[in-house]
Amino acid sequence: MQQIDLNNKTILVTGAAGFIGSNLVKRLFKDLSGATIVNIDNMNDYYDVSLKESRLKELEALKPEGCNYQFIKGDIADKPLIDKLFDQYHFDVVVNLAAQAGVRYSITNPDAYIQSNLIGFYNILEACRNHPVEHLVYASSSSVYGGNKKVPFSTDDRVDNPVSLYAATKKSNELMAHCYSKLYDIPSTGLRFFTVYGPAGRPDMAYFGFTNKLLKGDTIQIYNYGNCRRDFTYVDDIVEGIVRVMQGAPERKKGDDGLPIPPYAVYNIGGGQPENLLDFVTILQEELVRAGVLPQDFDFEAHKQLVPMQPGDVPTTYADATALERDYGFTPKITLREGLRHFAEWYAQFYKK
Ligand code: NAD
Numbered sequence: 001m002q003q004i005d006l007n008n009k010t011i012l013v014t015g016a017a018g019f020i021g022s023n024l025v026k027r028l029f030k031d032l033s034g035a036t037i038v039n040i041d042n043m044n045d046y047y048d049v050s051l052k053e054s055r056l057k058e059l060e061a062l063k064p065e066g067c068n069y070q071f072i073k074g075d076i077a078d079k080p081l082i083d084k085l086f087d088q089y090h091f092d093v094v095v096n097l098a099a100q101a102g103v104r105y106s107i108t109n110p111d112a113y114i115q116s117n118l119i120g121f122y123n124i125l126e127a128c129r130n131h132p133v134e135h136l137v138y139a140s141s142s143s144v145y146g147g148n149k150k151v152p153f154s155t156d157d158r159v160d161n162p163v164s165l166y167a168a169t170k171k172s173n174e175l176m177a178h179c180y181s182k183l184y185d186i187p188s189t190g191l192r193f194f195t196v197y198g199p200a201g202r203p204d205m206a207y208f209g210f211t212n213k214l215l216k217g218d219t220i221q222i223y224n225y226g227n228c229r230r231d232f233t234y235v236d237d238i239v240e241g242i243v244r245v246m247q248g249a250p251e252r253k254k255g256d257d258g259l260p261i262p263p264y265a266v267y268n269i270g271g272g273q274p275e276n277l278l279d280f281v282t283i284l285q286e287e288l289v290r291a292g293v294l295p296q297d298f299d300f301e302a303h304k305q306l307v308p309m310q311p312g313d314v315p316t317t318y319a320d321a322t323a324l325e326r327d328y329g330f331t332p333k334i335t336l337r338e339g340l341r342h343f344a345e346w347y348a349q350f351y352k353k
Pocket of ligand 1: 016017018021040041042043044052074076077096097098099101102115116120139140141142193195197202
């Protein structure tokens with residue numbers, strides 16, 4: 001592992017008006033001194049832009065003395081802009097989180113995924129080739145495991161059965177990064193995140209959608225008749241994983257045959273404790289009641305409907321996160337109840353108005 005001290009470094013975080021990116025920048029603000037942090041985000045309207053604006057506002061307010069933080073509204077699919085940015089800043093570490101997220105949306109809006117996840121990612125790789133970086137860290141996804149039946153999912157498993165275009169773009173990112181690591185010696189690490197949740201999270205995700213609906217008294221639909229399991233991972237655990245990985249780049253080594261091994265790695269970041277969706281919703285509802293978002297006498301049974309599986313969905317996600325523990329000494333720690341409590345408390349505040 002090539003150790004990297006992030007203090008005084010110039011760091012690019014793409015997509016940091018987003019859920020995970022904004023939490024990462026907050027965390028970097030806390031930990032680092034003398035760093036320059038650049039955040040580029042196109043502020044797309046895939047979900048409520050005001051939520052992205054509120055995250056940016058919070059970042060501006062938290063920006064510490066001595067940290068040079070810049071937000072740039074721009075698109076990673078805009079090659080001249082990305083080239084100009086890398087010319088200007090000479091980044092040491094790049095964390096690419098900008099992407100069109102969402103599995104279901106990719107069934108009806110493939111173009112957004114090609115633009116951001118393939119062309120955008122290619123632009124980042126090319127810029128890293130032309131302006132060598134110490135480490136490129138990028139978001140992949142548990143969705144790359146597609147219809148794999150064997151659990152837990154290990155990064156040693158074969159993944160060639162994506163069930164959505166979103167998953168196909170994330171797997172493509174790993175292949176593209178491998179190629180750039182091999183041909184141009186760019187140290188890169190892909191992180192397969194497992195269902196990330198938390199305060200100020202993504203409104204398109206199930207827990208957020210359920211909350212909005214329950215609050216309005218609508219019925220929530222639980223797919224695969226409730227027989228889905230998800231390895232929910234609290235956002236602070238994801239951020240801790242990203243920060244650890246940013247600090248240790250894959251080393252340039254030679255194999256037994258004397259040939260160079262590309263400085264390339266992929267890890268799972270997931271809680272490793274999948275929860276059945278029905279149990280998840282029960283805990284969510286209890287925490288929403290506790291936080292005062294739902295009334296004490298809320299009749300959950302009357303508001304749920306069990307429905308079949310949706311296209312692009314998989315029945316189970318379950319991370320084998322032992323490789324991250326082995327190489328970076330980190331395993332996600334926050335329990336589902338604790339994480340949902342933080343979410344419910346945030347929701348109660350944010351939607352109070
Ligand atoms: P998010 O949508 O909240 O954040 C992504 C941000 O990227 C958004 O603010 C968006 O405006 C921006 N963006 C999108 N396309 C862009 C482009 N072309 N140029 C510049 N900015 C662009 O999503 P998130 O949940 O924070 O996810 C961050 C990353 O993690 C994504 O790559 C996502 O695919 C991946 N991921 C997330 C999860 C999860 O459960 N949240 C799971 C697996 C992987």
